[in-house]
Amino acid sequence: MNEIYLGAAVLCMAAVLFLESLSPLHAAGAPLRRWARNGALSVLAVGTTLATPLLFWAVAGPLGLTMQGGLVQWGWPVWAQWVLTFLVMESMAYALHRLSHAMPWLWRLHAVHHSDVELDATTTHRHHPLENLVGALLTLPVLIALAPPPLAVLAYSLVALAVATLSHGNLRLPAWLDRGLRWLVVTPAYHRVHHSAHRPQTDSNYATLLPLFDHLFRSATPVPPDGGRGLTMGLERGRDARSQSLAALLRAPFSAAAAPVAEAARPRAARDGA
Numbered sequence: 001m002n003e004i005y006l007g008a009a010v011l012c013m014a015a016v017l018f019l020e021s022l023s024p025l026h027a028a029g030a031p032l033r034r035w036a037r038n039g040a041l042s043v044l045a046v047g048t049t050l051a052t053p054l055l056f057w058a059v060a061g062p063l064g065l066t067m068q069g070g071l072v073q074w075g076w077p078v079w080a081q082w083v084l085t086f087l088v089m090e091s092m093a094y095a096l097h098r099l100s101h102a103m104p105w106l107w108r109l110h111a112v113h114h115s116d117v118e119l120d121a122t123t124t125h126r127h128h129p130l131e132n133l134v135g136a137l138l139t140l141p142v143l144i145a146l147a148p149p150p151l152a153v154l155a156y157s158l159v160a161l162a163v164a165t166l167s168h169g170n171l172r173l174p175a176w177l178d179r180g181l182r183w184l185v186v187t188p189a190y191h192r193v194h195h196s197a198h199r200p201q202t203d204s205n206y207a208t209l210l211p212l213f214d215h216l217f218r219s220a221t222p223v224p225p226d227g228g229r230g231l232t233m234g235l236e237r238g239r240d241a242r243s244q245s246l247a248a249l250l251r252a253p254f255s256a257a258a259a260p261v262a263e264a265a266r267p268r269a270a271r272d273g274a
Ligand SMILES: [Zn+2]
Pocket: 097, 110, 114, 194
């Protein structure tokens, strides 16, 4: 399973970087240093990035779950188990992401992802190593309780991986295509709004795969007519080279004074002076 997911991650990254070279939304200025930093963070986080499906896979055997999963015992047809698995996984991802913006200690970890001052495929796995570990520990009990078919969990993870890599891409899709697709699936323009430095936009468009959840829970922000090209990516603070070093990003969640990234961790009410 590790190999399948890791191989898919590398393949998705290469494919989206290739597409970016064909049709970029904006010219990337000297990206090599950024790419190296994002690559290093990705490698550090990779074990935990994969933690939820892999930990699930690891415990599936010892817990006696078969390849067909626990839902079989409820008498659900296979297609219904798969649909339910996708909906459960996506709703968990939505809930965890929304919590990561609402709870200050989770935001401190998640802000490392948002602190990238440009957005491209290499941002996809730029996470603080602890963030995904915490996420896995929070979501794993739900997976164990529901015991969905492990193959369906892997399938959701692969689809989410492909969509997440594409939606972080520095890509210019034809406006009509992006507009049509984003009713169904998260697109680059839709997710670009989420990476805007303007906090009300940052705190919206949380979905990984299905914008449906943002529409259902009233957290969708419309994409600007320019497809988000004019938006400033990143956070308001921590944009200087020192704050963007690998060491500073790893320290950022724990350092309120030294890390402007953590500065953004204050609840919005406090930031607005309310
Ligand atoms: Zn986010």
